[in-house]
Amino acid sequence: SAISEALRTAEAEGQLHLHVQPKLAVASGRVVGVEALLRWQHPVLGSVSPAEFVPIAERTGSIGHIGAWVLREACRLAGTQLQGLTIAVNVSPAQLRSAAFEDDVRQALLASGLPPERLELEITESLFIDDAASAVQRLTALRRLGVRIALDDFGAGYSSLGYLRQFSFDVLKIDRQFIGELMTRDDARAIVGTIVQLARRLGMRTVAEGVETEDQLRLLVSLGCDELQGYLLARPAPIAQMRAMVAQAE
Numbered sequence: 001s002a003i004s005e006a007l008r009t010a011e012a013e014g015q016l017h018l019h020v021q022p023k024l025a026v027a028s029g030r031v032v033g034v035e036a037l038l039r040w041q042h043p044v045l046g047s048v049s050p051a052e053f054v055p056i057a058e059r060t061g062s063i064g065h066i067g068a069w070v071l072r073e074a075c076r077l078a079g080t081q082l083q084g085l086t087i088a089v090n091v092s093p094a095q096l097r098s099a100a101f102e103d104d105v106r107q108a109l110l111a112s113g114l115p116p117e118r119l120e121l122e123i124t125e126s127l128f129i130d131d132a133a134s135a136v137q138r139l140t141a142l143r144r145l146g147v148r149i150a151l152d153d154f155g156a157g158y159s160s161l162g163y164l165r166q167f168s169f170d171v172l173k174i175d176r177q178f179i180g181e182l183m184t185r186d187d188a189r190a191i192v193g194t195i196v197q198l199a200r201r202l203g204m205r206t207v208a209e210g211v212e213t214e215d216q217l218r219l220l221v222s223l224g225c226d227e228l229q230g231y232l233l234a235r236p237a238p239i240a241q242m243r244a245m246v247a248q249a250e
């Protein structure tokens with residue numbers, strides 16, 4: 001297709017960019033990290049969402065190249081413009097299963113000089129579906145590099161509490177569907193409260209994603225959630241537009 005053709009050269013043509021979205025720590029009221037979100041601006045196709053092009057890049061194999069660029073660029077940005085903050089990078093299951101991935105992470109850290117604990121990899125639970133044992137092996141190898149591992153969109157899909165015993169994630173990101181229903185559904189509130197307590201017992205931090213209202217923020221604080229992310233605080237934007245928020249972290 002036109003998209004898969006154009007994807008092949010997107011990086012070389014300078015059409016890829018990272019936006020960042022801040023994460024606020026409840027305890028300190030400060031920005032403690034950002035999530036990197038990939039953007040593709042094509043001269044003819046316009047701006048294409050990663051929700052659309054990442055699955056295509058996975059099928060055609062372009063994801064290896066693109067994912068390595070995302071890692072390099074995220075580490076570079078964090079090292080040069082995000083004093084002390086962590087940067088989180090989304091990694092799809094297909095990327096993680098590739099043999100080259102671990103080396104891409106190592107190279108990105110080396111080239112940027114970023115301390116590994118400032119890089120967080122956000123993976124989704126679908127990684128575990130086909131072969132949980134090898135997923136655990138790969139995550140363990142990455143953890144040995146010193147990077148942090150977050151379980152993204154927790155509760156959205158095939159959540160099994162078993163995954164939480166097979167690998168101890170550093171962070172649980174509570175799926176934004178629950179956050180969106182927090183004020184209107186008792187079950188969403190019960191689930192979020194329970195996830196927060198479970199994470200605490202297992203030594204994981206919790207991040208609520210998709211926080212859009214003050215009411216949600218207040219409730220999440222009272223439920224004991226550690227970090228908040230969402231349009232209420234800031235929409236994903238180029239790092240240059242995030243200067244004021246990031247400076248607040250110093």
Ligand code: G
Pocket residue numbers: 036037038039049050051054070089090091092236
């Ligand atoms: O920010 P946005 O609405 O465009 O993100 C849409 C989806 O694309 C989300 O599921 C997000 O996790 C994913 N995504 C964003 N950036 C990246 C990236 O760099 N790599 C991968 N694999 N997925 C990404």
Ligand code: G
Pocket residue numbers: 021037090122152153176209210211212229230231232236
């Ligand atoms: O799958 P992942 O959680 O990585 O997806 C991140 C996606 O969530 C991106 O598309 C980002 O633009 C979007 N996002 C971030 N904050 C909010 C929010 O407050 N509300 C909604 N609806 N989407 C958000």
Ligand code: MN
Pocket residue numbers: 035090122152
């Ligand atoms: Mn994410």
Ligand code: NA
Pocket residue numbers: 152153173175176209
């Ligand atoms: Na998410």
